[in-house]
Amino acid sequence: MVGMKSLYLPFADAFIRYHDIGAGKDAPVLVYLSGLNFSVLSCHLKLATHPSLWSYRAILIEYLGTGHSETPAAFSYTPQAHAECVAAVLKHEGIEGCTIVGHSQGGTVGIELAHANPDLVVHLIVCEGNLTPGGGAGTKYFASVEEDRFATDLFPRFLHGRRKAAIEGDGAAAAMLAGWVGSDVRAIHKASVALVDLDPETETRFLNLQTRRSFIYGELSIPEAGATYLPDVPDPAWLEAHGVVTAIMPDADHSMMMKDPDGFAKVLKPLL
Helix, strand or coil, X not given: XXXXXXXXXXXXXXXXXXXXXXXXXXXXXXXXXXXXXXXXXXXXXXXXXXHHHCCCEEXXXXXXXXCCCCCCCCCCCCXXXXXXXXXXXXXXXXXXXXXXXXXXHHHHHHHHHHXXXXXXXXXXXXXCCCCCCCCCHHHHHHHCCCHHHHHHHHHHHHHHHHHHHHHCCXXXXXXXXHHCCCCCHXXXXXXXXXXXXXXXXXXXXXXXXXXXXXXXXXXXXXXXXXXXXXXXXXXXXXXXXXXXXXXXXXXXXXXXXXXXXHHHHHHHHHHC
């Protein structure tokens, strides 16, 4: 089963598009949600098609404002709004009891999805997702200016720098550049602001979920002893005390699955 699909969302007056690949309809489902309005294919295609995961049906969803999906002007681009769209796709496909693999913003979207639709999610795997307000380094930087300045100045300059670095052989810069191809610049800003101003109850909702919960860290993201934990890098002991299974990907930072899909698959597979 291979192909891109479309679904019209009346509440957003927009088409959302997603990729349905891998095993057939009776196979267990992995739903991949990317970070900060990144192209889901640039983040997750190598993972979704990894030999160790080919027995799963993979649903890769392109957020509104991203990739081939439409960009409705009135859409808020908050985690809750994205979660509503993801829920609509899953219900349209008749999918219940799936596993969510959510990276960064995608992990936060997954929390909102599982909170509002517990029947849809049997296992939520958050990969350095935002649990508390404040944002990660990138979202704080993007949200530090108002939307017009971000769209006309900060983000074009940022992408220019990434493009220059990619031309010089920086693989991480190339991956980041590819991640935002086709993404709406104002949607990225709105999503950044939403993560910085995250609902303070998000962490409580995650900890209180009755579904299975896992949290994957990149080894290089974990603060040194005595340092402050971050909104997207919470204290592992705190999560484990609330029944969350934690795992660490060796020699990885925040962009774990983009830089090393093979390494990420080795960490992911035992959790499934």
